Amino acid sequence: MTRLDPVPTTTDDPVLSPVFDVFRNAGREIPMLYRLLGNSPAMLEAWVGLAWPLRSKPTTSRALRELLIMQLAVLTRASFEWQAHWPAALKAGATPAQLAALGSWGASDLFDAPTKAALRCGDEMINNGGASAEAVAALRTHFNDGECIELILTSAFYSCVSHVLLSIGVGADPSHGDTSEECLATYAALTA
Secondary structure: OOOOOOOOOOOOOOOHHHHHHHHHHOOOOOOHHHHHHOOOHHHHHHHHHHHHHHHHOOOOOHHHHHHHHHHHHHHHOOHHHHHHHHHHHHHHOOOHHHHHOHHHHHHOOOOOHHHHHHHHHHHHHHHOOOOOHHHHHHHHOOOOHHHHHHHHHHHHHHHHHHHHHHHOOOOOOOOOOOOOHHHHHHHHHHHO
16 A cells, blocks of 8 residues: 555664664554655665654653644644654543643644644644744744754654655555544544
8 A cells, every 4th residue: 555665574774774673662553654665775774863862852742842733734634653653642641631632733722832832833844835034933932952953853844744644655554553533533524
C-alpha cells in the first residue's frame, strides 16, 4: 500500500541496525516510516538525529508539544501521525477534550494563553507558510527564546513528518498507534 518498498527489518547495515535495534530492544515493531526511510540509510540517520532529541531533550512541556503534533496531523490530514501520537499525547497529559477542540483552539477555554500562542504558530506555519512576526512575539511572551525554537522546530519537523508520510503513502496503520473508537472518531470529526 505504500508507494515505496520498505527495507527488511533484519539488516546488517551499519547505519540501519542501531536505529532498528532501538525499537527491537524496546520490544516494539520497527515503524513502517522508518523501514521506508531506511531505503536511504544516511537520510534515516539524519532524521533520527533531529527527531529523537526533539522528543527527549526539550524543556517545554511534552503535553504542549504533543498538542502541536496532533494539531499538525489534523491540518495536514496525516491519519498515521494522529494515531501514532494519540497515546503519547494522552500519556503526556493532553486530554481527549483538548484533542477534540484542536479545530477551534482559538475559541476554546481548554487551552491556556501559552498553549494558544504555540498553537497559533503551528497553525500559521501550515496555513501561511510560516509564523507571523506577531505570532512569534506572542509566543515570546510565554517562552524564552530557546523554548520558542523548540516549539517552532516541533511544528516544522512534524509538518515534515506528515508530508513525508502522505507522499510515500503511509496512512493509518492498525499495528502502530491507537485504533480506539475515540481516537478515530475525533480525527474524523476534525478532518470532516
